[in-house]
Amino acid sequence: MPGLNTLCHYEKSWFADDVKAALSVAAVALPVAIAYAQLTGVNAVVGLYSCVLPMLVYALFGTSKQLIVGPDAATCAVIAALITPLAAGDSTKHWQLVITMTAMTGFWCILASRFKLGVLADFLSKPILMGLLNGVAITVIVGQFSKIFGFTFDERYLLERLGGVPTYLAQTHFPTLTIALLTLAIYFGIKRLRPTWPASMFAIALGASLVWLFKLEQFGIKTIGVVEGGLPLFQTPEFNVGIIRELVMPALNLAIISFVSMMLTARSFAAKNGYDVDADKEFMALGIANLASAVSQGFAVSGASSRTAVNDANGGKSQLVSIIAAGIIAIIAIFFTAPLEFIPSAALGVVLIIASIHLLDLKMVWKLRLKDRQAFYLTLTTLLAVLFIGVIPGITLAVLLGLFQFIRTVMRPTDHILGVDINGVVRSLDASDKAKAVDGIFIYRFNSPLTYFNSSFFKRRLLEQYARQKDDIECVIIDAVPCFTHLDLSVMAMLSDLEVIFRKRGVRLELAGRKRQLLAWFEKAEIKSGHEGIYVHSDLYLALRMNQKKQITEENSAKEEPEQTSV
Template structure:
């Protein structure tokens, strides 16, 4: 529990800032948690339960001092997309499936932590995540229009919903729309008057007071209804166990996306405040937090960037912020849920739309067009996949794109021909002409680990690059450091073939670097080394010195022979 170390060494002067930040975080988290509960399709109290234990657990197990965990727009959209068709309108079954998927997400995170897979934080590239979050944001915004305008979507997918917009607008419920407009007005008025105050909370509270004071339900303005507060009671899921199979892969996708999104937030604030975080421990913390949420009848959580930003902006110093905020939310969830039933659904829809608008960053997507055209196309592919085929298939495609991007980089990496500059430093040959080729020696570097699926490409590229050289090449040296990282018998077989090819051409094949490792692998693969096979040197500079010494020795021998022949010719001439 890394957080315990901070709490045991807590300094008294931090408490004022932490308490202030905790109040602000709780004020922002309350309306958002209720709104995300509506998005997930469960009771408002479930959103509050999803904040309390996960925040406390993360404060103990997490390594970020600023990160706040809780319900997240993308996480809730994924859960709703998976669970809604499986529940088939059964409210209790829907809730139980949400809890089950949350527990499975936690399970995947803990397994990943045990196998040290924190490296998955870099698995989904930034362009893919940008496309994913923008797609999810647009999906949520369109979905919440039904609450704002007071109608119900009959279609499941975004395109069909957009196609029916004219008809749906004709069904708009005026009182509901007026409530939504009032919520928007209060929100932006608060942002203008008191930018640091929780505008969402004030807007929702104002709408609830109007509903309660003027009995606006008589005008068919929908509210979230009765909120069953109190302590959450654990209930084992009661449905066909076979349905769990439908949740396995979506839960894995959700675990990856939640973790990657959380790490982006955690790393940015850790860098800003001058400390490091441990990716593997973060995976464990996220897993235990999701387990805690499931046990307290909540839904899946992730790193909440907006609440983390509020924490940092208000001077939060330590994980105590999460604990204080969780206690405040717990008190409301247990004792003060009665007023929540008057919250208008239209107001929650507005809050979700505003939160989703903050997720949108189409300007950055467009800028990628100029910076990196390949990244731009990757972002658009993910974005349109989420919009056109749905959130879950879109996330699956995003994960596959990340995997294919990695495989493509490994299978078709860059390579370099090396030379030497005037200071005797080995460097790549390029258009700058800072380095020159070494007479009689060809040095090749392959910028990826060699394995069975890129060994043929390595062989082809090496022979292609060699064919472009002058005919005086006596030795081919492979830089082993970047490419020979592990034993692969397919690679060893390819290396043996290369040696045969070069031997027929009268060229020595040598490898520089990882000498002890490579000699052991040669024994396993029954490849000869030294004068009878492939030369292996400790490093590149040693290989060059030895070969240059051989060249010098050969030159001296050649000069001696020429001198000897010249002397013989002179002797013959004088005798004649």
């Protein structure tokens, strides 16, 4: 429990800042949690349950001092997209499926931590995650228009919804739209006059007060309805256990997305505050937090970037912020849920749209077009997939894109021809002419580990680059350090073929680096080394010295022969 260790060495000077930060975090988390509960399709109090135990658990098991966990737009959108068709309108079944998927997500996270898969934090590249989050944000924003304008979408997917916009706008419920606009005005008014105040909480509170004072339900304004507070009570699942099969892979996708998103937030604030986070322990903390959420009848959680930013901006120093904020939310969830029933759905829709706009960064997506065209196309593909084929298929495509991007990098990496500069340093040959090729020696570097699925490409590239050389080549040296990382019999067979090809051309094939490993692998693969096979040297510089010494010896021998003949 890294967090417990921090709390055991707590400094009294931190307390005032932590209390201030906790109050601010709770004020921001309350309306957002209720809004995300609506997005997920469950009762408002479930959103509060999803904050309390997960925040307490992360405070003990997490390695980030600033990160706040809780409901997140991306995770809620994923859950809603999957569970809604499976529940088929049954609210109890819907809730229980949400809890089940949350528990499965937690299980996947803990399993990943057990196998030290924290490296998955780097699995989804930033362009893919950027496209994913922008797509989810747009999907959520369009989905909330129905609450703001007072109609109900009949279609499930974004494209069909956009096609029916003219028809839906004709069904606008103007009292509902008025409440939404009033909430928006209050939000921006508070942001302008009192930037440090929790604008979302005040906007929702004032909207609920208006509904209560003037009994606006009589005008058709929908509210979130009765919120039964108290301690969460476990219910026996009432759905076919076979449905769980439908949740296995989506829960795995959700675990990866939640973890990657959380690590981006955790690492950025850790770097800002001068410490580091442990990816494997973060995976464990996220898994336990999700299990805690499921036990307390909540839904899946992740790192909440907006609440983490509020914590940091208010000077939060330790995990005590999460503990105090969780206590405040718990008190409200248990004892003070009655006023929540007057919160208008339109006001929650406004809060969700504002929260989703913070996820949008289309300007950065467009900038990628100039910085990195390949990253731009990757981001755009993920974004369009989420928008037009749905959140779940879009996330699956994002994960596959990340995998394919890695495989493509390994299968078709860059390579370099090496030379030596005026100081004798080995470096790549390029247009700068800082390095020159060594006479009679061709040095090749392949920038990826060699394995069975890229060995043929390696062989082809090496022979192509060799064929382009104008000078007579006596020796081909391969930099073994970056490419020979593990034993692969397919690679060894390819290397043996290369040795035969070069030997027929009167060229020596040599490897530089990893000498002990390579000789051991040669023995297992029954490949000859030394004069009868492939030469292996300790490093590139030794290989060059040995070959240059050999060239000098041969030149001297050639000079001595004519002298002896003349005598």
